[in-house]
Amino acid sequence: MGVELHVMNLLPGYILKEDVWVQSNTPIVKKETELTEETISVLERFNIQTVVVLEESIGNGADSNEHLPIETSVALQNGEIESVEKRFRAVYAEAIHEFKKQFYSWQSGVQPNVASLRPIVLPVVHCFNEEEETINAVCMDVPAKEYMYHHPIRASLVADRLAKRLGYSKAYRNQIILATSVMDSGMARVPTKILLKRDELTKKEEEVIAGHIHAGFETVRETSHLRDEMKKAVYQHHERLDGTGYPKGEKFHEITDLSQILAVADVFCALTEKRPYRNSLSIYETIETMRYDLFGKFHLKVIEALQEEIGFFKEGQAVVLSTGERAVIVGMNERNVYRPIVRLRGKMEATPLTGDRFIQRIV
Structure with a gap:
């Protein structure tokens, strides 16, 4: 199966499905050619805009050793979903498969269509709720190179749960889900080399990334499938209450509650995802x-809704620490509920959690 990609989104290792022609009797690059940096440069010099590559070769791009299997007992083989666990895992995998197709088309220049996302994202969110999955299920381990496909789906799941706790109706929550799924559609216009860069971004590259806000807003500006307040939330989801966000640096009352729901879901999922330049954080570290660390940037009521969704620690719970040690919670810390007092396995004394020693997961 072929996928049309803009040349700026090509990576070494992709394989051409079709010949690439200019005004000559022979192709400048033949089909079945495995792309290299030199080949991509040739395409750029000839001002080639898009090419068709084999979809199965996309996982073989540069740094393919990062393309690890998803640790969710869900496999996507020959277009069919194989799930040996819960139905949610299968529905989620299917949503990712379909969202990838959308993202590839956006990268090739197709304008994102909110209506086309409805049958992709709404079923997985509804299944998530029907199966009564906890928010922990959202934080499955996925390859760093895949984050741009998983992030919109994961953020939609979290945004819906936040909206439910904040009292929004189901119909309104569907609007929030759609807005969340499309808020980062502008990322398709960011060159893949920047999206997958392992090193620190330059100032110019940061500006390119920030430009996804305007591109994403253009996607929803004229659509009839989103309310105006949802469109504003898409535009504002990187704004922060203290004025440190973008694109306008708006503050407090200028930022809507809906924008904050999208923002909190966005940041929570981003921090719990592997990225090419960093590892993921645990739910509790996030x-x-x-x-605490980002206090003042988000509406407290939205953060509290997230806390309630994740849940709080209880005395007697067995946990695994970031150091790999096993422990039991024996007391609470009033100053920081995510740093309880524990007793390490084989030890008698109680130990407060400080520094890089935090709870990784509940056993």
Whole structure:
């Protein structure tokens, strides 16, 4: 199966499905050619805009050793979903498969269509709720190179749960789900080399990334499938209450509650995802970061809704620490609920959690 991609999104290792022609009797690059940096440069010099590559070769691009299997007992083989666990895993995998197709088309220049996302994202969110999955299920391990496909789906799941806790109706929540799924559609216009860069971004590259806000807003500006307040939320989802966000640096009352729901879902999922330049954080390290380290950037009521969704620690719970040690919670820390007092296995004394020692997961 072929996927049409813009030349700026090509990576070494992709394989051409079709010949690439200019005004000559022979192709400048033949089909079945495995792309290299030199080949991509040739395409750029000839001002080739798009090419068709084999879809199965996309996982063989540069740094393919990062393309690890998803640790969710869900496999996508020959277009069929194989799931030996819960129905949600299968529905989620199918949603990712379909969202990838959408993202590839956006990269080749097709304008994102909100209506086309409805049959992709709404079923997985509804299944998530029907199966009564916890938010922990959202934080499955996925390859760093795949984050741009998983992030919109994961963020939609979280945004829906936040909206439910904040009292929004099911119909309104569907609007929030759609807005969340399309809020980062502008990322398709960012060159893949920047999206997958392992090193620190340059100032110019940061500006390119920030430009996804305007591109994403253009996607929804004229659509009849989203309310105006949802369109504004898409535009504002990188704004922060203290004025440190973008694109306008708006503050407090200028930022809507809906924007904050999208923002909190966006940041929570981003921090719990592997990215090419960093590892993921645990759920508890993430919520601690958002609650304390990023205090003042998000509406407290939205953060509290996230805390309630994740749940709080209880005395007697067995846990695994970031150091790999096993422990039991024996007391609470009033100053930081995510740093309880524990007793390490084989030890008698109680130990407060400080520094890089935090709870990785509940056993």
